[in-house]
Amino acid sequence: MSKKAIAPLALTVVLAALLAGCVKHGHYAPGASATPAAGAADQALEARVEEMMLTSFKATGIASLDRQVRDEVQKACSSPVQPDAETMRRLEEGQMATIQWPSNGDFTGGDWKEGARIAISGRGLTWTDASPDNNGGGCYNCHAMDPGEVSAGTIGPSLVGYARLRGNSEEIVRYTWGKLWNAKAYNACSNMPRNGYGKILTETQIRHLMAYLFDPASPVNK
Amino acid sequence: MKRKLMAAAIGVTAAFAAPLAFTSEELNFDAYRQMLADGNPAELFEMEGEELWVTARGPKNATLEQCDLGLGPGVVEGAAAQLPRYFADTGKVQDLESRLMHCMETLQGIPSGEIIGGKFRQGERGKLASLVAYVVTHSKGKPIAVDVSHPKMQDMYAMGEKVFFYRTGAMDFSCASCHGEDGKRIRATHLPNITTNKGAAEGWTSWPAYRVSNSQFWTFQHRLWDCFRQQRTAEPVFASDVTIALSVFLAAKSNGYEAQWPGVKR
Numbered sequence: 426m427s428k429k430a431i432a433p434l435a436l437t438v439v440l441a442a443l444l445a446g447c448v449k450h451g452h453y454a455p456g457a458s459a460t461p462a463a464g465a466a467d468q469a470l471e472a473r474v475e476e477m478m479l480t481s482f483k484a485t486g487i488a489s490l491d492r493q494v495r496d497e498v499q500k501a502c503s504s505p506v507q508p509d510a511e512t513m514r515r516l517e518e519g520q521m522a523t524i525q526w527p528s529n530g531d532f533t534g535g536d537w538k539e540g541a542r543i544a545i546s547g548r549g550l551t552w553t554d555a556s557p558d559n560n561g562g563g564c565y566n567c568h569a570m571d572p573g574e575v576s577a578g579t580i581g582p583s584l585v586g587y588a589r590l591r592g593n594s595e596e597i598v599r600y601t602w603g604k605l606w607n608a609k610a611y612n613a614c615s616n617m618p619r620n621g622y623g624k625i626l627t628e629t630q631i632r633h634l635m636a637y638l639f640d641p642a643s644p645v646n647k
Numbered sequence: 648m649k650r651k652l653m654a655a656a657i658g659v660t661a662a663f664a665a666p667l668a669f670t671s672e673e674l675n676f677d678a679y680r681q682m683l684a685d686g687n688p689a690e691l692f693e694m695e696g697e698e699l700w701v702t703a704r705g706p707k708n709a710t711l712e713q714c715d716l717g718l719g720p721g722v723v724e725g726a727a728a729q730l731p732r733y734f735a736d737t738g739k740v741q742d743l744e745s746r747l748m749h750c751m752e753t754l755q756g757i758p759s760g761e762i763i764g765g766k767f768r769q770g771e772r773g774k775l776a777s778l779v780a781y782v783v784t785h786s787k788g789k790p791i792a793v794d795v796s797h798p799k800m801q802d803m804y805a806m807g808e809k810v811f812f813y814r815t816g817a818m819d820f821s822c823a824s825c826h827g828e829d830g831k832r833i834r835a836t837h838l839p840n841i842t843t844n845k846g847a848a849e850g851w852t853s854w855p856a857y858r859v860s861n862s863q864f865w866t867f868q869h870r871l872w873d874c875f876r877q878q879r880t881a882e883p884v885f886a887s888d889v890t891i892a893l894s895v896f897l898a899a900k901s902n903g904y905e906a907q908w909p910g911v912k913r
Contacts, residue, residue: 470805473806474809477806477810477889478813478815480887480888481884481887481889481890483882484881484882485882488880488882490881492815492817492879492880492881493880493881495813495814499814499815502814503812503821504812505812505842547834550817550818550879551877552882565834566833566834575835578831578832578833578834579831579832580824580825580828580831580832580833616820616824618817618818618820623818624817625817625818
């Protein structure tokens with residue numbers, strides 16, 4: 426009974442995916458549509474979902490309804506399939522322009538011990554958090570960093586031995602600051618949050634994380 | 648009897664919650680799940696729910712024995728395995744929780760607003776969770792059989808799928824950020840890949856669940872609520888469309904998989 430019930434839906438899904446011609450990782454791509462009619466239907470659905478993402482939520486504590494509205498990047502990346510290369514480049518350019526580089530051109534001055542604390546803490550910005558300040562970076566949710574920390578997530582690549590492996594050339598230091606400030610400048614649909622741009626972390630906190638990644642004394646590089 | 652079980656549950660919590668807080672639950676989870684298999688502490692909630700089902704309550708002083716969960720008035724056996732579904736009497740797609748809430752309002756006169764405006768594990772919403780424990784237990788071992796042929800079910804599925812990939816909030820997360828690939832972890836916690844049927848079923852067929860770490864029974868609405876919290880969105884409204892849409896999406900993808908209800912979790 427269950428198999429039969431889902432068959433028509435599955436068929437539409439398969440058809441849509443075939444029409445769209447973009448099955449990635451075997452998932453169906455709802456956002457992409459080849460025919461104008463399918464495109465219009467998808468846009469109507471999209472509009473109703475946007476509406477629902479407002480009406481099904483309420484503001485609680487520091488989590489206001491603004492959070493339910495997507496910016497350009499979030500919108501373009503709300504599908505299992507990435508936008509085309511041209512769109513990605515355009516979005517990344519826009520995000521690159523938001524990065525605040527250190528005012529004095531100096532990326533150093535952070536304390537790796539402070540950086541470790543920020544990397545370990547995953548707290549902040551939920552509706553149960555009292556204030557939008559003093560957030561953690563939640564880096565260990567997604568990355569291995571200190572090889573001694575076994576409880577490291579795998580959503581992002583391992584950062585173990587970061588500076589030991591990559592050195593500390595001007596180029597890599599600059600890239601890392603940029604990546605920490607706004608990860609979407611380098612990959613518009615990255616799973617990594619935009620720490621500086623999104624006001625998750627302060628410039629001082631990012632400086633501490635730079636030390637955590639680059640200081641030879643940091644456990645990351647041991 | 649009840650007191651004895653409670654004592655057992657506390658014992659279990661004390662023995663397992665502490666080490667788990669510090670080690671990867673992946674390492675020993677199967678072992679303790681097995682130990683709990685014969686005595687899931689969710690039984691306490693199930694027993695309370697069974698009692699609530701037959702107790703005359705509310706302004707109308709009625710029981711829930713006439714509540715129709717989709718298989719006819721009073722039928723509990725297998726009811727949870729075919730939810731969410733479209734109900735002609737309300738003209739809505741409802742999950743187990745919103746349907747029970749509807750029954751409590753229409754049969755007993757308990758206003759839904761009290762539950763929607765309430766808090767998890769408290770007051771009427773807490774009682775509702777016990778009813779959930781009772782109902783899902785009667786689908787344990789049954790294959791998920793959600794009928795998505797009704798256009799409103801198809802619509803909810805399509806909406807749920809869109810929501811699953813909807814990136815928003817301070818950290819740009821969607822459900823897919825954490826549940827979009829195989830074999831990923833947040834810290835030591837394994838994350839099912841909900842874009843696959845197997846991964847969706849892993850979640851859907853194991854919630855509602857008893858959480859050993861805090862000795863709480865969590866419904867699926869509660870599970871979703873906490874994922875939205877981690878996603879850094881605003882707070883989802885209890886039984887709102889977004890929760891129903893996601894539930895339809897997960898449940899339909901789980902069709903054919905066996906319900907493990909109630910689950911036991913970290």
